Amino acid sequence: MTTILTEIEGAINTAMPGRIYVLNPANPSEDLSERWDDPASYAAFIEGISQLCSVWKQLTSASEMQKSASILEILVGEPTKEAVKKQARAFQAARSAALLKTASAGVISTTVGTSIRPNTFHGD
Amino acid sequence: MATRFNPKPRGLTLVEQMFRMSTLRPEFRVTLHQRQRSVTWVGKIRPAPMSNEYTVQVELTIGLRPKVKVLNPELKVRDGATCLPHYYPEDKSLCLHQAHEWNSLFSVADCIVPWTAFWLYFYEVWFFTGSWEGGGTHPVKPEHQAA
Numbered sequence: 001m002t003t004i005l006t007e008i009e010g011a012i013n014t015a016m017p018g019r020i021y022v023l024n025p026a027n028p029s030e031d032l033s034e035r036w037d038d039p040a041s042y043a044a045f046i047e048g049i050s051q052l053c054s055v056w057k058q059l060t061s062a063s064e065m066q067k068s069a070s071i072l073e074i075l076v077g078e079p080t081k082e083a084v085k086k087q088a089r090a091f092q093a094a095r096s097a098a099l100l101k102t103a104s105a106g107v108i109s110t111t112v113g114t115s116i117r118p119n120t121f122h123g124d
Numbered sequence: 125m126a127t128r129f130n131p132k133p134r135g136l137t138l139v140e141q142m143f144r145m146s147t148l149r150p151e152f153r154v155t156l157h158q159r160q161r162s163v164t165w166v167g168k169i170r171p172a173p174m175s176n177e178y179t180v181q182v183e184l185t186i187g188l189r190p191k192v193k194v195l196n197p198e199l200k201v202r203d204g205a206t207c208l209p210h211y212y213p214e215d216k217s218l219c220l221h222q223a224h225e226w227n228s229l230f231s232v233a234d235c236i237v238p239w240t241a242f243w244l245y246f247y248e249v250w251f252f253t254g255s256w257e258g259g260g261t262h263p264v265k266p267e268h269q270a271a
Contacts, residue, residue, distance in 0.1 A: 064176040065248040081253045088249040088257035095242060096259070102148065102238050116238045117230065119221040121210040121246075121260030 002060060005053050012046055135228025138163045141184060148233040152182075161186040166195070169237070171245035178244055182236055189226055190236045191217045194244070202251050209256045210243065218243050222261070 011020045019042050024030040036042040059071040065084070072080045094100055094110060101113035108116070136144075138161070142154055145165060152167030162185035170177045179196040193216050199208055210219040220239040246258030 065172070065174050066176075066252055068174045069252050084249055085253050085255055085257060088246065088253075091245070092257050092259060100238070102234065108238060108241060114234055117225070117235055119225050119235070119239045119242075121243065121258055122219040122222045 001056065005049070005056055008049055009053060012049065136231060138184070138186065141232050144231040145233040145237075149237060165232070169241050169244060171241045171248065175245065175248055180240055182232055182240070184232055186228075189221075189223070190232055191215065192220060192236060192240050192243075193217050199247065200251065202254060204254065208247070209250060210258075210260055219260075 015021075019036045020033065021031055022033040024032055036045060055071060055075060059068060059075070069080050069084055095116075096118060098115055098118050099110050100108055100116045101110065102108055102116055138156065142156070142163060145152060145154065149165075149167060152165040155164045155166075157163065162183060164184075165182045166179065168177050168179050176197060178194050181193045181195055183191045183193075199211070201208055207213060211217075212219055218240065220236065220243055226235065242258060246256060249258075250256045
C-alpha cells in the first residue's frame with residue numbers, strides 16, 4: 001500500500017502541470033480516466049490521494065493499538081473494533097489450544113520454539 | 125529390601141531462573157537480592173507489532189508467586205470501567221494465572237514473560253473495544269465486557 005501510494009504521488013508530480021492518464025491495459029487507446037479532463041475532478045482526486053497518504057503515514061508510524069485503531073476507524077469506519085475483537089478471539093483460541101510458542105528473543109509464534117503453558121487470568 | 129529413592133523434584137534455583145531468562149530474554153536487566161532470596165528483572169515487552177512498548181518488572185522470591193508490574197507507560201482504566209481487569213490494585217501487579225498453574229519447576233522466561241505479553245495484548249484490546257477477550261476468572265464482570 002505504501003509503495004502504491006508513493007507511486008501514485010510520484011506519477012501526479014511527474015505529470016504536472018498536466019494530469020495522469022489511466023489507460024485500459026487491454027485497449028491502450030481507451031482512457032479510463034477521461035473524467036479528469038475536468039480540472040475540478042482532477043483537483044478532487046489529488047486532494048483525496050494527499051489525504052489518504054497523510055492518514056496512511058500516520059497509521060504506519062503509530063506504535064499503539066489505540067492510535068492505529070483510531071486511524072483505521074477514520075479510514076474504514078466502525079468495523080475496526082469488531083476486527084480487533086475477532087483477531088483477539090483467534091489469538092485466544094490458539095492460546096487455549098496451547099498452539100503458541102516462544103522462541104529466542106521472546107518472539108511468540110505458532111511455528112518455532114517452546115510451547116507456552118496455558119494460563120488463566122485470575123482475580124478481579 | 126531397600127527403600128526406593130523417589131526424590132521430590134526440586135524447583136529451579138534463582139540462578140537457574142536467571143540463566144534461562146538470560147538465554148531467552150537477554151535484554152532484561154537482572155538484579156539479584158541475595159538477602160531477600162529474590163531476583164528482579166526489568167525489560168521491555170511489545171505484545172504485538174501495532175502495540176505500545178511496555179517496561180515491566182518481574183520479581184521472583186523463593187516460595188512466592190512471581191509478581192509482574194508494568195512500570196511504563198501507566199496502565200489506564202478505560203472510560204466506563206471502574207478498574208483494570210485481572211489486576212491486583214493493592215500492589216499494582218497483574219493477575220496472570222491461577223495458583224495451580226504455576227510452581228517453582230517452571231521458568232519465568234517460559235511462562236511468566238509470555239503470559240505478561242498476552243495480558244498486555246488483551247489489555248490493549250480491552251482498552252480499545254471494552255471487551256476482555258483473554259478469558260479467565262470473573263469474565264462476566266462489567267469491567268471485562270463491553271456495555
